[in-house]
Amino acid sequence: MGEFELIQRFFTRPTRHAVLGVGDDCALLAPAPGMQMAISSDMLVSGRHFFPDVDPRTLGHKALAVNLSDLAACGARPVAFTLALALPEANAAWLEPFSQGLLALADAHGCELIGGDTTQGPLNICITVFGEVPAGQALLRSGARAGDDLYVSGTLGDARLALEALQGKITLPPEVLAQTRIRMDQPTPRVALGLALRGVASAAADVSDGLLGDLGHILQRSGVGATIQTENATHLIAACAHSTGATGLFGLEISANKALQCVLSGGDDYELVFTAPAHRRAAVQAAAQSSHTPVTCIGQVDAAPGLRLVDAAGAAVANDFASFDHFA
Amino acid sequence: MGEFELIQRFFTRPTRHAVLGVGDDCALLAPAPGMQMAISSDMLVSGRHFFPDVDPRTLGHKALAVNLSDLAACGARPVAFTLALALPEANAAWLEPFSQGLLALADAHGCELIGGDTTQGPLNICITVFGEVPAGQALLRSGARAGDDLYVSGTLGDARLALEALQGKITLPPEVLAQTRIRMDQPTPRVALGLALRGVASAAADVSDGLLGDLGHILQRSGVGATIQTENATHLIAACAHSTGATGLFGLEISANKALQCVLSGGDDYELVFTAPAHRRAAVQAAAQSSHTPVTCIGQVDAAPGLRLVDAAGAAVANDFASFDHFA
Incomplete structure (x- = not known):
């Protein structure tokens, strides 16, 4: 041929x-x-x-x-x-x-x-x-403002779980591996949500290199900072829905910190991270419904530069989650 | 970094x-x-x-x-x-x-x-x-008509000469290799000529895989054939201008057939092959002049399908010049 x-x-x-x-x-x-x-x-x-x-x-x-x-x-x-x-x-x-x-x-x-x-x-x-x-309606990375809510679409971290399981770094039961592998191999581009967020979101990026890294691009280009509530973030792993055990997430040998790492810096998610003014919460929910795409508020945009992680009590969580870099 | x-x-x-x-x-x-x-x-x-x-x-x-x-x-x-x-x-x-x-x-x-x-x-x-x-002014491959003149811009075959010399298949004197290598390494895209040929040329393609192959795309999409006068084609090698010897082209160990092969199927030329109605000859020359790009008429478009090569006397020349194919 x-x-x-x-x-x-x-x-x-x-x-x-x-x-x-x-x-x-x-x-x-x-x-x-x-x-x-x-x-x-x-x-x-x-x-x-x-x-x-x-x-x-x-x-x-x-x-x-x-x-x-x-x-x-x-x-x-x-x-x-x-x-x-x-x-x-x-x-x-x-x-x-x-x-x-x-x-x-x-x-x-x-x-x-x-x-x-x-x-x-x-x-x-x-x-x-x-x-x-x-003209003029594209969602850009540069539009986030202090006080905006911070959202992600869908689920995060599953692709990274699948990758680490396939690399032999962690062990997942077959049904969890199958579920997470679909997320790794066949991501769902959030096109309908992106269209529905025109005129609603103040800034957006897709999560390819990891949430913190891609959010970092929004913050840098918008000249703002952000605070993320990490306990909300952990629940973003789709495989979490199967979690029943007491020995860690999924009843598996996976620590809460590993789960958090997958969510915050796993990458290969192809979800949207976006910001919207607090008074547009109803519009964000309407966009989520009309596009049949779940969205989760995970924090807020701050005037102070930098990215802060806090737990349920508002206490600082150490951020040592590096984003993916092809040459780092 | x-x-x-x-x-x-x-x-x-x-x-x-x-x-x-x-x-x-x-x-x-x-x-x-x-x-x-x-x-x-x-x-x-x-x-x-x-x-x-x-x-x-x-x-x-x-x-x-x-x-x-x-x-x-x-x-x-x-x-x-x-x-x-x-x-x-x-x-x-x-x-x-x-x-x-x-x-x-x-x-x-x-x-x-x-x-x-x-x-x-x-x-x-x-x-x-x-x-x-x-809108509507793009030069397409599908517009050639029987009776049109057939042209190429600039020079053809030099890149292939350089490639074969660097591969050790032929030998070129240093100054000829340097000249042909510039053509291989730094081709000149004929943008100005393409713009000047809007409304003048009936069809066009660029010569990347070799003249006969790229012309073949024009003929196929236009539903026509063509005849090329090969003695005109040989002179399209820029290095020919340096030819003085009697032992072959450039006074080198290169046969006329090798030269013809380089012109007709060498590839990597990034010249334009194009057709234009015979009554537009003056307009073609004006386009060549305004774009500072030489053009040469090398044959005609025929109603009969297929590509024919003829010598100065009109006698058929065997066509065994294959075009480049990445998977053939």
Whole structure:
């Protein structure tokens, strides 16, 4: 199978919205009047972002999901994407499920594949995604203000639990591993919530490198600080719902501190962390309901710079939770 | 040096045109009314698209040049680009010249870096470029018609000569190698010519995989064929200007057939191959002059499908010149 047959067979479909899709030197998009284009690019490397033997169908899903998550964080509606793919070999048995997982998520969001590139090389997937947002309505990292409530969507920490279990660092019962592994392999981009938060949230980011690190970007660009109530945060692990034992979370050999670490700096969550003025609490709840996405208030934005962790009694909790850094 | 310091130090500059640049979840572009966005993505892999020890400054140039070449082929004006970069290590001694080569070409075309991604991994450079073109005016591959003249810009084959010399397959004198190597390492995207050909050319593509292969895409999408006069084609090698000897081209051990192979299927040229109606010859020459880019008529478009090569006497020349395919 040659390069052009590969593209034709797995990655070429009629375009529904784009002016021009796969097959020319460029694709062409015609943004609607008054719309701005939101653009994000993410690169996934084998052995770094996924296990080399990962199911290609879930990898196709995840490669697009992490990009859609960036659009969600901006409140942009997905429109289209390009795919650049380096492959060790043109293997149909791998490409077919990969393209199916990729295009199923794309179809679910009305986001069409309009172009890209394929080459021989160590497995590398680079997707650039395009969304549209009315001019001036994008959710930015820079809008948080002192007194705002601090929220996260969905659940946090499960992907990290799965990773550590697969790395042999912790032990999870099979049903908990299966549940957390779905969160690691097939994250749900919070696109509907991002759209519903336009005009409600004051700032937003997606949680890819870990909550504290990604929140840190909001605080830095907004020139503010924040306080997080950690006992609320621990309950954000979805697997917590299964917890019954007395020997630690999940009745397992996992300390409360490990659970907190997974929530605060685990990464790979693809939830939204966002802020909203206190008087907009009802609007935040309405956005959560209309988008069928749970949201949890985990703290407040402060005028004083820096990030503070406090327990239920308001006492300081030591913050030694490092965010993920590819080169640190 | 961590991931965010790397981005801040080498790849973050104030945006002049984009609504929002590096540092948020997405970048934001505001296309001008009536404009369409032309989008192209190219991935460069170490050992495949460039030698692992290539000068990082010229690599930065080339990585953007091959993308600008796609915009040129569409007649789009460069606006912005994203950069996704997998690096074995965060090495400032490599990143500094790489970013300088990249951004110098970007500045020369008013094309600003608005976002991207960095990760640890085998060296891989994926750029997605954005241009604007008035609605309906993009040059497409599908517009060639029987009777049109067939043109190429600039010179062809030099990059392939340099590659084969560096691989030890042929021998070139130092001054010829230096000249051809500049063409391989630092191609000139024909952006100005592409803009000047709007409304003049009937179809266009850029020559990246080899003239015959890229012309083949035009013919396929236009439903036509073409005839190329090969003796015109051979003179497209820039190094030919230095040819004086009687023992072959350049007075070297290079046969006329090798020269023809370099021109017709060498690849890595980043020139434009385009068609235009015969009655637009003056307009083509005016576009060439206004863009300071030589163009050469090398044949004609035919109604009969297929690609024919003929010599000066009109006799058929065997076509065994395969185009580059990453998986063939």
